[in-house]
Amino acid sequence: MKGFGTARKGFVTTLSAALVLASGSVGAQPMLSSFGDDMALLFCSQIRHNNSYDFRNKLREYRLRIRDIYPRVRCNGETMIQFAQRNGSFDIGRFIAHSVLIDDLYEVGDANWIRQLPEQNTIRQAIEERLQQVSQ
Template sequence: MYKVVTTTITAGLVALAASVASVQPAQAQDLALNLCTYVQGDDRMRMRQRMREDRIRLRSVYDGIVCNGMSLLQFAMANDSQDIGSFIVSQLPGSSLDGNGDLDWAEANGHGDSEIANAIRERTD
């Protein structure tokens, strides 16, 4: 059974995506939906390929993408997508991971001992 992925995209992502890689707002919505789908399916290779094609860095768009009301890392933990979650952690600066609240969310929601939460701890120490 497949779960339906609902994606919310902020105006900041649309503006950022349009300025970073000449991506139009409609393409930014499509990009966000694809990234959420890749996270849900734990498909790191397709995520990397899509970002390479659109010439977008994850750190540039991470804050603007929300999947079912969660950040990409929270969504990865909720869907047990350890591989792509660890990849996302490796692509974000430690300072960003330190202040975004994903680790606090993980501990509050029973994911504090996950591979992703441990990767966040390693990057922020």
């Protein structure tokens, strides 16, 4: 039991310490700036566990849109899509890829980052689909 608690505490500490919520205006979203790292930790935890149902509910509860938080939240130094990929959270990764602004995919580097993923990767396919819609 001691080992499990230590590992869990270490993960939370590492995740919490690695989360960065860049400051800046997010429209009329005072809750985001007031919760800061706690909100980022909440969303990153849901991504890690591929929990798209609770992820969506929290967005609704706090009256946020994924496009408002996506460029600002980092999970262990990665974008939410990269973090989803690294943790095998493909459902939520696809949801995020379909929900964010195309400009944000380019701004945070995910539009180029997907090139390192296998072509059959579902997150890569979702992002490529979004990028193709814009180019048509």
